[in-house]
Amino acid sequence: MDVVIADDAVLLREGLRHILERFGHRVVASVGDAPSLLAAVDRHLPDVAVVDVRMPPGFRDEGLRAALRIRTEHPKVAVLVLSQYVERSYALELLESGSGRGVGYLLKNRVGEIEDFLDAVTRVAAGGTAIDPTVVVRLLENRQDPGLERLTPREREVLALMAEGRSNSAIARELVVTEAAVLKHVGNIFAKLLLEPSDEEHRRVAAVLRYLREGAR
Amino acid sequence: MGIEGGPWEGLVRAPARVPLSSRPWRSVAYLLGGFLVALVWLAGTVVLLVVGVVTVPIVVGVPLLRLLPRWAETLGRVERARLRLVDGRPAPDPHHGRPLLREAATWREAGHGLLLCLLGPLNAVALLVLALLVGGPLLAPFWRLLPFAPSANPSWQKVTSDPALAWGASLAGLVLLVLAAYLVTAVAAAEAGLARTLLTQPPEEELELRLIEVDRSRARLADAFDSERRRLERDLHDGTQQRLTGLMMTLGLVKMELAGADPEARKLVERAHREAGETLAELQDLVRGIHPPILTDRGLEGALAEAAERCPVPVTVRVETSHGRPPESVESALYFAGCEALTNLAKHSGASGAELLLRDAPGRIVLQVSDDGAGGADTAAGTGLVGLADRVAAVGGTVSLSSPEGGGTTLRVEVTWTS
Numbered sequence: 001m002d003v004v005i006a007d008d009a010v011l012l013r014e015g016l017r018h019i020l021e022r023f024g025h026r027v028v029a030s031v032g033d034a035p036s037l038l039a040a041v042d043r044h045l046p047d048v049a050v051v052d053v054r055m056p057p058g059f060r061d062e063g064l065r066a067a068l069r070i071r072t073e074h075p076k077v078a079v080l081v082l083s084q085y086v087e088r089s090y091a092l093e094l095l096e097s098g099s100g101r102g103v104g105y106l107l108k109n110r111v112g113e114i115e116d117f118l119d120a121v122t123r124v125a126a127g128g129t130a131i132d133p134t135v136v137v138r139l140l141e142n143r144q145d146p147g148l149e150r151l152t153p154r155e156r157e158v159l160a161l162m163a164e165g166r167s168n169s170a171i172a173r174e175l176v177v178t179e180a181a182v183l184k185h186v187g188n189i190f191a192k193l194l195l196e197p198s199d200e201e202h203r204r205v206a207a208v209l210r211y212l213r214e215g216a217r
Numbered sequence: 218m219g220i221e222g223g224p225w226e227g228l229v230r231a232p233a234r235v236p237l238s239s240r241p242w243r244s245v246a247y248l249l250g251g252f253l254v255a256l257v258w259l260a261g262t263v264v265l266l267v268v269g270v271v272t273v274p275i276v277v278g279v280p281l282l283r284l285l286p287r288w289a290e291t292l293g294r295v296e297r298a299r300l301r302l303v304d305g306r307p308a309p310d311p312h313h314g315r316p317l318l319r320e321a322a323t324w325r326e327a328g329h330g331l332l333l334c335l336l337g338p339l340n341a342v343a344l345l346v347l348a349l350l351v352g353g354p355l356l357a358p359f360w361r362l363l364p365f366a367p368s369a370n371p372s373w374q375k376v377t378s379d380p381a382l383a384w385g386a387s388l389a390g391l392v393l394l395v396l397a398a399y400l401v402t403a404v405a406a407a408e409a410g411l412a413r414t415l416l417t418q419p420p421e422e423e424l425e426l427r428l429i430e431v432d433r434s435r436a437r438l439a440d441a442f443d444s445e446r447r448r449l450e451r452d453l454h455d456g457t458q459q460r461l462t463g464l465m466m467t468l469g470l471v472k473m474e475l476a477g478a479d480p481e482a483r484k485l486v487e488r489a490h491r492e493a494g495e496t497l498a499e500l501q502d503l504v505r506g507i508h509p510p511i512l513t514d515r516g517l518e519g520a521l522a523e524a525a526e527r528c529p530v531p532v533t534v535r536v537e538t539s540h541g542r543p544p545e546s547v548e549s550a551l552y553f554a555g556c557e558a559l560t561n562l563a564k565h566s567g568a569s570g571a572e573l574l575l576r577d578a579p580g581r582i583v584l585q586v587s588d589d590g591a592g593g594a595d596t597a598a599g600t601g602l603v604g605l606a607d608r609v610a611a612v613g614g615t616v617s618l619s620s621p622e623g624g625g626t627t628l629r630v631e632v633t634w635t636s
Contacts, residue, residue, distance in 0.1 A: 009459040015466040022470065059451065060514045084458060085501060087511050088526060089519055109497055112465030112490065114473050138526060 001125055004044060005030040006037035006063060007052040007082070016050060016111065023118055034062040041070050041077055048078040048125040052108075053090060064090055071097045078102035078124040082111065091135045095209055104130030104165070119170075129165030129205045136163040139212040147193045147211075155192070158185040163208050220305045224406035228399070240303070241398035244405030247302040248340040251408070254299070255337030258292050258330050286317035286327075293326035293416050296333075300416070303409045311418040322418075329415040336408060344401075351397050355390030358383040432613065436546070439611035443508075443546040450508040453500065461497045468493055512552050516542050517575060521555050521584075528559045530588070531570050538577040547632050550612045551584050557605045558586035558628045566590025566626055580633055587627040594620035605630075 003025050007013045010032075017027045029040035033056045041049055049070055053063040067079040081094055081104065091105040104124040110132055111117045120130035140148070140160060151159065154175075161171045168186070172179045186204070190197045195207050220240065222230075227240045235241065265288060269281035290312070297308040311322035353373075356363070360377040376382045468490040475483050504510075512520040518536045525532035542548065555573065562571055568590030576583050594602070606616040614632030 009455065011459050011463045012466070015463050019466060019470060054454070054510065084454060084462075085505070085510060087514075087519075087523060089511075089515060089522070108462045109465060109494055111462070112469040112494065114466075114469040117469075 001025045001048065001122075002028045002044060002046040003121070004028060004037065004040045004046045004049045006032070006034070006040075006049065006055065006066070008032045008055045009052075012052070012108070019111070019114060019117070020050075020121070023114075025121070033057065034066040037063075037066050038069065041074060045074065046077060048080060048121055050080045050082065050121065053081055053083040053087075061090065064093065067094065067103075068097050071103065075102075078104075078127070080104040080106060080121055080124050080130065082106055082108050084108050086132070086134050086138055088135060088138055091131060092209075095129070095131075095206070101129070101206075102127050105135060106130060106132045107134055120165075123165060128167070129209075131164050131209070133160070133164055136160050136212075139163065139209075150192045151189060155185050155189050158182060159189050159208065162186065162189075162204060163212060165205050220303070222305050224303045224409040226305070228402060228406065232399075235402055236395045236398040240402050243302045244401045245344065247299065247405045247409065248344060248401070250299055250302070251333055252337035252341040254292070254295060255330070255333040258288070259334050261288055262330070286323050289323055289327040289330060290317055292330045292333075293322070296326075296329060296412055297416050300409055300412055303405050304413065308413065308417045311416070325415045329412060332411070332415070340404070340408075343404075347397050347401070351390055351393045353390070354386040355394060357386035357390070435611055436613060439550070439608075440544075440546045443549050446508040446549070447513070447545075450504050450510065453504050453507070454510070458497065458500060458504070461493060461500065465490065465493050465497065508549065509552065512548060513545075517548050517551055517555075517582075517584075520548075520552050521573060521575060524552070524556050524559055525573050528571070529563050530566075530568050532559065533570070533572045535572065535574045536576075538575055538582070540577045540579050543577075543582050543632070543634055544612075547582065547612050547614070547634050550608050550614065551582065551630060551632060554605050554609055554616065554628075554630045555584055555586060557601050561594065561601060561628075562586065562588045562590060562626065565594065566592075568625070580635060582632055582634075584630045585627060587625060589625045591622075592620045592624045592626050593622045594618060594626045 001024075003020050005013055005016050005020075005027055007016065013030050013032070017030055020027055028044040028046055031037050031040050037049065037051060037055075040046075049067070051063045051067045053061055055062045055066075064081060067081050070077050070079050079094075079102070081090070083090060083105065084107075086107060094103045094105050097103065102124050104120050106117065106120055110120075123130050137160070140156070140163075148156070157175060158171060161174060166174065168179050168182045172182045175182070187197065189195075190207075193208075193211055195211060220226075220243065227235050227238055262285070265281055265285055269278045269285075272278035272281065294310075297310070300308050311325070312320055313322075317323045357377055358380065360383070376386055468486060472483070472486050472490055475486055509520055509523075511523055518538065522534050522536075525534050543551075559571075559573075562568055566588045568588035571586065571588035571590075574583075574585045574587075576585075602616075602618065609616050609630055609632065612632055613634060614630060617629045617631075618626070619629075620626040
């Protein structure tokens with residue numbers, strides 16, 4: 001898989017390159033600011049761009065802005081945005097672009113969990129979604145929502161993993177249950193939250209996240 | 218050689234010494250000088266006005282007329298300098314550096330100019346009469362020695378031709394001279410007093426200005442602290458955090474490479490990985506307390522919404538702002554005030570719900586956090602609220618708290634600013 005890395009810290013850029021290359025990906029460009037990121041994506045059309053939120057020149061959310069632009073200009077290029085902090089609004093803004101397809105939002109700390117990180121890269125490159133578990137927890141906690149209160153603890157677990165963008169099989173593996181059991185839970189969740197059931201996994205993620213987002217307002 | 222104290226100083230403190238001091242002479246110089254200044258200023262003003270008005274159609278007039286306020290201000294400067302002849306106290310410039318026409322000081326200076334045009338000639342005539350009244354008798358014994366010696370008046374001729382009468386007149390002249398010294402000093406003192414009120418800053422205004430300056434310096438200090446916090450946050454973000462994140466990546470890789478290796482080594486690496494992660498999380502909390510990056514990125518609205526989300530009590534956030542972002546120090550003070558309010562309500566209120574409202578008007582912003590909890594919040598109980606009020610006061614804002622026992626708590630922070 002071809003990857004473009006954008007992070008203004010050389011240390012992290014090299015760390016990311018090292019990890020990605022160690023596991024068989026090709027880092028076609030590694031840049032330090034938003035304009036060079038956009039140029040590199042235009043030139044290489046990678047499968048995925050791994051982008052730091054905060055970059056020069058403004059050190060604000062240039063990375064996020066660039067990621068959103070990539071999603072509009074090159075729908076086939078997936079973006080995985082890395083952030084030092086949980087900022088829910090960043091995640092939501094990203095998900096609003098293209099109904100959560102081919103986008104991911106991870107905390108930088110998560111990169112240290114190499115398997116999770118690589119899994120997220122592969123998932124967004126395949127058109128899926130990857131949302132940091134911390135963000136999902138943030139969306140779920142402190143909520144007084146009759147729909148959510150109807151869920152069993154196990155269903156909440158499944159909902160959280162769904163919101164992270166995991167597939168049925170991944171959820172089954174994580175919770176050590178069968179895929180059939182996961183499917184049953186998913187059906188129950190959709191019924192309890194009054195959501196339209198959908199077979200397509202990415203739509204499912206979008207629906208769940210929209211529910212959580214709108215409920216959270 | 219200056220004199221000490223105000224213009225009345227000599228007359229009040231040591232009246233007996235006035236005739237022999239420099240004050241009467243200074244007063245004469247002050248009064249005559251005023252006449253000359255008035256002549257020059259009036260001439261200049263008339264020329265500027267007439268030529269200016271006449272040449273307005275050919276544009277030249279406009280800049281000429283614009284010179285008028287400057288001309289008044291120049292008079293003010295000359296007059297303040299001249300004041301030192303009879304008044305030893307400092308005469309501070311009343312101008313604040315704003316456009317001259319919009320300053321009351323300029324208009325007062327022009328008023329003083331007009332007054333001087335009235336008083337100046339009167340002073341000059343009065344001095345002349347006084348000089349004749351005093352000088353004549355004083356010089357009576359020597360009158361005949363004067364080369365021109367006008368002697369139209371027969372009774373005056375009689376006085377001057379009789380030495381005894383002449384010396385008597387001279388003695389009377391001396392008494393008149395002493396009286397004239399007092400008179401001139403008093404008149405000059407009165408006029409100088411008038412000039413001082415018109416030309417220098419009234420003391421209250423001076424005090425007010427000093428208070429404004431104190432306010433400004435406090436705001437500057439708050440600004441400086443604020444940018445220092447942002448710098449610290451940036452340094453931590455760019456340095457320590459990046460290094461720790463890099464360390465986490467390396468340890469994560471080591472963990473993977475060690476899959477299937479010695480379980481003891483794996484365990485150790487896992488522990489190191491976990492500890493690095495915890496350190497990083499602590500550092501991030503610290504940074505958020507110093508200056509949350511989202512405040513810079515998304516402003517108060519975004520930052521307060523995030524803070525409300527972290528609060529264990531459900532908080533409804535209402536934002537009604539439409540007048541642009543306030544200065545950074547104001548944003549930061551309001552943000553931390555909001556955080557403190559949310560922390561307090563989570564810790565003490567026992568509320569089941571709360572509302573955070575942010576509303577603005579041009580140059581003004583209000584943050585209000587209210588809950589349905591137990592109330593009874595006491596500013597004396599903790600330093601949190603006091604510190605909050607201090608911080609808000611430093612940017613020119615106020616904090617008000619309403620927390621009746623059992624009636625919920627409402628904290629309101631209001632800041633006005635000028636950009």
